[in-house]
Amino acid sequence: MTTEAIPSTQLQTESKRHIARTLVDADVHNSVNDISELLPFLSDRWRTYIQQAGFKSPEFSRYIRLYERAARRDSFPPNGAFPGGDQEFAREQLLDPWGIDAAILCPLYPVSDLHNLDFGSALARAVNEWTATIWLDKDPRWRGSIVVNTGDPLAAAEEIRRAGRDPRFVQVLLIARAPAPYGRRQYRPMLAAASDMGLPLGIHFGGEHGGAITATGCPSYYIEDHTGMPQAFEAQVLSLVAEGVFETFPSLRVALIEGGFAWLPALMWRFDKNFKGLRDEVPWLQKLPSEYIREHFRATTQPMEEPPNPQHLLQILDMIGRDDFLMFATDYPHWDFDAPDRALPSILPADIRAGIMAANAEAFYDFDRT
Amino acid sequence: MTTEAIPSTQLQTESKRHIARTLVDADVHNSVNDISELLPFLSDRWRTYIQQAGFKSPEFSRYIRLYERAARRDSFPPNGAFPGGDQEFAREQLLDPWGIDAAILCPLYPVSDLHNLDFGSALARAVNEWTATIWLDKDPRWRGSIVVNTGDPLAAAEEIRRAGRDPRFVQVLLIARAPAPYGRRQYRPMLAAASDMGLPLGIHFGGEHGGAITATGCPSYYIEDHTGMPQAFEAQVLSLVAEGVFETFPSLRVALIEGGFAWLPALMWRFDKNFKGLRDEVPWLQKLPSEYIREHFRATTQPMEEPPNPQHLLQILDMIGRDDFLMFATDYPHWDFDAPDRALPSILPADIRAGIMAANAEAFYDFDRT
Numbered sequence: 126m127t128t129e130a131i132p133s134t135q136l137q138t139e140s141k142r143h144i145a146r147t148l149v150d151a152d153v154h155n156s157v158n159d160i161s162e163l164l165p166f167l168s169d170r171w172r173t174y175i176q177q178a179g180f181k182s183p184e185f186s187r188y189i190r191l192y193e194r195a196a197r198r199d200s201f202p203p204n205g206a207f208p209g210g211d212q213e214f215a216r217e218q219l220l221d222p223w224g225i226d227a228a229i230l231c232p233l234y235p236v237s238d239l240h241n242l243d244f245g246s247a248l249a250r251a252v253n254e255w256t257a258t259i260w261l262d263k264d265p266r267w268r269g270s271i272v273v274n275t276g277d278p279l280a281a282a283e284e285i286r287r288a289g290r291d292p293r294f295v296q297v298l299l300i301a302r303a304p305a306p307y308g309r310r311q312y313r314p315m316l317a318a319a320s321d322m323g324l325p326l327g328i329h330f331g332g333e334h335g336g337a338i339t340a341t342g343c344p345s346y347y348i349e350d351h352t353g354m355p356q357a358f359e360a361q362v363l364s365l366v367a368e369g370v371f372e373t374f375p376s377l378r379v380a381l382i383e384g385g386f387a388w389l390p391a392l393m394w395r396f397d398k399n400f401k402g403l404r405d406e407v408p409w410l411q412k413l414p415s416e417y418i419r420e421h422f423r424a425t426t427q428p429m430e431e432p433p434n435p436q437h438l439l440q441i442l443d444m445i446g447r448d449d450f451l452m453f454a455t456d457y458p459h460w461d462f463d464a465p466d467r468a469l470p471s472i473l474p475a476d477i478r479a480g481i482m483a484a485n486a487e488a489f490y491d492f493d494r495t
Numbered sequence: 496m497t498t499e500a501i502p503s504t505q506l507q508t509e510s511k512r513h514i515a516r517t518l519v520d521a522d523v524h525n526s527v528n529d530i531s532e533l534l535p536f537l538s539d540r541w542r543t544y545i546q547q548a549g550f551k552s553p554e555f556s557r558y559i560r561l562y563e564r565a566a567r568r569d570s571f572p573p574n575g576a577f578p579g580g581d582q583e584f585a586r587e588q589l590l591d592p593w594g595i596d597a598a599i600l601c602p603l604y605p606v607s608d609l610h611n612l613d614f615g616s617a618l619a620r621a622v623n624e625w626t627a628t629i630w631l632d633k634d635p636r637w638r639g640s641i642v643v644n645t646g647d648p649l650a651a652a653e654e655i656r657r658a659g660r661d662p663r664f665v666q667v668l669l670i671a672r673a674p675a676p677y678g679r680r681q682y683r684p685m686l687a688a689a690s691d692m693g694l695p696l697g698i699h700f701g702g703e704h705g706g707a708i709t710a711t712g713c714p715s716y717y718i719e720d721h722t723g724m725p726q727a728f729e730a731q732v733l734s735l736v737a738e739g740v741f742e743t744f745p746s747l748r749v750a751l752i753e754g755g756f757a758w759l760p761a762l763m764w765r766f767d768k769n770f771k772g773l774r775d776e777v778p779w780l781q782k783l784p785s786e787y788i789r790e791h792f793r794a795t796t797q798p799m800e801e802p803p804n805p806q807h808l809l810q811i812l813d814m815i816g817r818d819d820f821l822m823f824a825t826d827y828p829h830w831d832f833d834a835p836d837r838a839l840p841s842i843l844p845a846d847i848r849a850g851i852m853a854a855n856a857e858a859f860y861d862f863d864r865t
Contacts, residue, residue: 191773304711339727341730346776356729360723387765395725407716437810443807444802444810
């Protein structure tokens, strides 16, 4: 096993990084409690539209999640806000007790599922301004993800260039299940904007846009919805690599958030094998698909894959071929929260563990950009 | 690593098995060259229908496969038939030179994609009679798969009970990508028929029914279509287990054909972990999802996953937890044919190799039922 993780001591010597972080949480969910919270960030046109229609929220699922708002029961703030809906409560329940030095907010407000494209884009911008005002302004440990309306990639590009000027936003948030995979040409302007702004894509668990959520239709249960989510990540990785995105945007990086990672070796092997027989179809690729994957992708840990034999986890990391591939995440406040002190099996060597808990995310995200 | 494979010597002592097979090919494709070949097996009604409409074939793909008919160039018979379209040529090119003792035919005639359900069911039955007459009658080494129209599960059940009376048919052939996963209730009569007849399901690579072929829409290229195929298998495994199919049909077995297998450990770990939090949703499950998978599923080898470090393959088998999980297949006559002498890496111990090449399929399929 190679040791490509950057030791945390080295980080202190890098001039652009000011803080030695030992615990980074790469996936925390802040929630809009009510559409009224977004009204200050919307134009008169959309305020009228919302009020006239009685619009409450784009959130909707045909899968019943067993846990209300997919949340830990103890994460409902006493003031009646949603889990992740009260900045102070989240700070007190997550950041302070666990000693988290930086936490990336991923608001799962599904603006891209709305058919009215301008409304979706207006909501995306409103959510980003809300995140900046209600969360990032309140505690320097929070970092933001830029919500975009992928239904209108040109508008998404514009929002990335606007919101990305605020250095507290560290990635562009995309949802794993979309009507088309993100390597498809229609998304190029959006990817160009992310690349130009030096922002990675964060592809996050989720998406229920109306089409089938698996390669073979819609399953019946949330356990299938949730367990089957890596399928969308597999399709996204395939698409971004096969379409030559990383030849067009050589510095673009992608975080796979809440989709697991143990499925990656199988995908890399099949992809490389097929590439040998089918490379004529994708002549822009200059190297093996697995090389693009190793270079451009990282994954968050939660939900941590937990083989009964923990040795198997080390083997998977060895197959992936990068010790710095994983970035720790809690997924607070969701029901399948991974606690920082228990998420990683004890079999992991100390340097790999330190990398996962902070250094890998520090190397991937620019938490201190100005 | 445990050794659960049945040694081939033991097979000879089992009274119901008459032939000691050392090489079994679990995936060979016989092809209908022209609709005229099926006319003798269709009623007047459908013969008129076909002729009036000028119907040629249900075969269709929006992915251009780079290789004509997805075939090895040397598999086109000199008489102008399709690859896999000439029984004698296939016998001479595949069975004889490689010394294959039994080969399972999987005709990929996509009858389930047709919207006219009665026509699809009539074609399914015709293909099965054609397989019996044109292939199984000609060489005792061939075994058949029952083609069914999954668009009409009641008709599919009827066809399984009809065709299954011919003991040369050893499985029910299902296509991985369907409009709904096969655990869904609508398919129960079809699964009941397979279970009653003692026939395993063989879920095979493929399917283009009109809906998206991944969890996130349609990718652009055949390399993505092909490399992404395990997604459909993942959804099928999830569905069959989550819906309690193996509690309803405890003896039902499933072969995963041409979908790979290295993705299974990741799925089992995520599934088991989610089961701990979500078991209330699927109260009929009596054990861990991974236990159903290990007990009821097997996979064919081709396309063999080829990690650059062959040790990783042994690790994957260890994670799957059954040495008898894999069954050798060539996928003749397709372009990505795996040769019997080169498909398996030399690192595999002799007993495991012998199991993969014949004994595992012998234990899974009943090649000598009467």
